[in-house]
Amino acid sequence: MSAVETPAVLLRSHDYGDSSRILRFYTRDHGLVSVVARGVRGKSGKGATTLASFASGQLIVYMKAHRDLHTMKDFHCTALRSGLATDMLRFAAAAAAGEVVLVHAEQEPQPAVFDAMQDALDTLETAPSAELPGTALAALWTIIEAFGFAPQLDPCVRCGTSIVDAQVARFDFAAGGLRCEACAQDAAGPRVGPGARAQLALLLNGRVPAGLTHTRQHLGLVSDFIAYHLATKPLKSLKFLGGMLPADSVATGA
Numbered sequence: 001m002s003a004v005e006t007p008a009v010l011l012r013s014h015d016y017g018d019s020s021r022i023l024r025f026y027t028r029d030h031g032l033v034s035v036v037a038r039g040v041r042g043k044s045g046k047g048a049t050t051l052a053s054f055a056s057g058q059l060i061v062y063m064k065a066h067r068d069l070h071t072m073k074d075f076h077c078t079a080l081r082s083g084l085a086t087d088m089l090r091f092a093a094a095a096a097a098g099e100v101v102l103v104h105a106e107q108e109p110q111p112a113v114f115d116a117m118q119d120a121l122d123t124l125e126t127a128p129s130a131e132l133p134g135t136a137l138a139a140l141w142t143i144i145e146a147f148g149f150a151p152q153l154d155p156c157v158r159c160g161t162s163i164v165d166a167q168v169a170r171f172d173f174a175a176g177g178l179r180c181e182a183c184a185q186d187a188a189g190p191r192v193g194p195g196a197r198a199q200l201a202l203l204l205n206g207r208v209p210a211g212l213t214h215t216r217q218h219l220g221l222v223s224d225f226i227a228y229h230l231a232t233k234p235l236k237s238l239k240f241l242g243g244m245l246p247a248d249s250v251a252t253g254a
């Protein structure tokens with residue numbers, strides 16, 4: 001049995017038996033890969049300190065066809081990202097991004113998703129504190145975009161007319177985008193005004209809009225979108241993240 005080598009990021013792990021762990025990696029070349037890492041627990045365990053959540057590196061794994069659980073040969077950590085573990089908001093955002101990948105990714109490789117996840121984790125580790133809520137939103141939207149589910153912001157998903165600047169559009173989750181004002185009457189999704197649309201466009205490009213407020217409403221929007229298109233139920237990590245975002249002192253309606 002030959003080993004394969006692939007760039008990988010560790011998303012989740014749990015103990016297995018007396019000295020082993022089961023690790024779930026998202027890999028660039030093989031999608032989601034679960035492995036048994038034998039003998040890695042305890043102080044003398046080989047590589048134990050680098051097998052932390054959200055560490056990236058080169059994974060070397062013995063892969064058997066038609067199996068869900070493989071055997072890890074080695075993991076050469078290139079980015080430990082220990083900065084994520086020192087700040088609850090950074091860690092909560094990384095966990096939410098990781099859960100989105102865990103619930104939607106398969107064993108088919110999607111390199112764009114892998115790259116988006118890597119970029120998201122690097123940015124979450126280093127972003128200034130004031131930009132963290134926006135950085136968390138950008139991380140989630142860019143991963144959705146990489147999966148191929150970016151919402152259509154313009155034109156209207158129903159009639160195809162361009163949504164002009166002054167309009168208050170409305171989300172149509174089933175159609176995967178916005179309806180113009182004329183088509184918005186019977187849409188159930190949240191209203192999205194011109195300001196929020198401009199912010200969404202930036203977030204989808206991985207950029208944090210200047211002076212971004214209402215980050216809880218933004219998280220509600222991206223959470224509903226994820227629940228509709230990528231997951232089968234609301235994700236706990238997104239709810240947890242929402243509780244850590246700042247509440248806006250003045251409710252003006254987005």
Ligand SMILES: [Zn+2]
Nearest residue numbers: 156159180183
């Ligand atoms: Zn329309």
